[in-house]
Amino acid sequence: MIPSFKLPSDWSDALSGETSKPYFQSLHSFVEAEYATHVCYPEADDIFAAFYLCPLHEVKVVMLGQDPYHEAGQAQGLCFSVPDGIRIPPSLRNIFKELQSDTGVPTPVNGDLTHWAQQGVLMLNATLTVREHKAGSHARQGWETFTDAVIGTVSRLCDHAAFLLWGNYAQQKADLIDASRHLLLCSAHPSPLSAYRGFFGNHHFSKTNQFLAQHGKTPVNW
Numbered sequence: 001m002i003p004s005f006k007l008p009s010d011w012s013d014a015l016s017g018e019t020s021k022p023y024f025q026s027l028h029s030f031v032e033a034e035y036a037t038h039v040c041y042p043e044a045d046d047i048f049a050a051f052y053l054c055p056l057h058e059v060k061v062v063m064l065g066q067d068p069y070h071e072a073g074q075a076q077g078l079c080f081s082v083p084d085g086i087r088i089p090p091s092l093r094n095i096f097k098e099l100q101s102d103t104g105v106p107t108p109v110n111g112d113l114t115h116w117a118q119q120g121v122l123m124l125n126a127t128l129t130v131r132e133h134k135a136g137s138h139a140r141q142g143w144e145t146f147t148d149a150v151i152g153t154v155s156r157l158c159d160h161a162a163f164l165l166w167g168n169y170a171q172q173k174a175d176l177i178d179a180s181r182h183l184l185l186c187s188a189h190p191s192p193l194s195a196y197r198g199f200f201g202n203h204h205f206s207k208t209n210q211f212l213a214q215h216g217k218t219p220v221n222w
Contacts, residue, residue, distance in 0.1 A: 049077025
């Protein structure tokens with residue numbers, strides 16, 4: 001059993017119609033079996049870390065990733081983030097470059113983005129678990145259906161949130177979001193393979209804070 005396979009109460013209430021569906025029960029069984037027989041990431045207690053760190057009623061930014069990091073010590077349940085002391089991955093390094101260029105914020109010395117999550121940034125991967133060394137190994141098991149429901153729930157229940165959709169995969173989620181109520185910011189992915197095709201210079205961090213301020217919300221202290 002994974003006793004921690006449980007959402008905090010606010011998210012659980014909002015998503016109860018989703019977590020009671022057969023596909024989610026099958027997903028739960030799949031994840032339990034994987035964690036019992038293979039090394040998987042993040043640690044079981046961190047599978048839903050994004051939800052515990054960012055209560056539903058506090059969501060003002062949604063950052064979308066695809067898959068958790070699949071090497072030891074990296075994944076911590078927040079997209080793009082790695083714990084202090086872990087080498088900053090290339091995509092996150094590029095995120096920091098754009099952040100510094102856009103806002104003047106000094107380049108962080110570590111890749112732990114917990115402080116973003118605690119300010120209302122929901123740092124959501126489309127797939128919340130992965131087997132060690134095998135990127136995408138837990139894809140198409142139900143996680144994407146669940147996280148699509150999360151995006152739709154935020155769109156429906158939260159007001160004036162900014163959604164950062166980096167890369168083609170994230171941009172496929174745009175149809176789940178009410179663009180009349182929320183800010184959708186789209187660009188290339190920060191990966192070294194694509195960052196120079198539109199991620200650098202996108203000014204998404206300053207645009208997000210301008211939008212939040214316009215709607216009476218506290219900007220994110222990136």
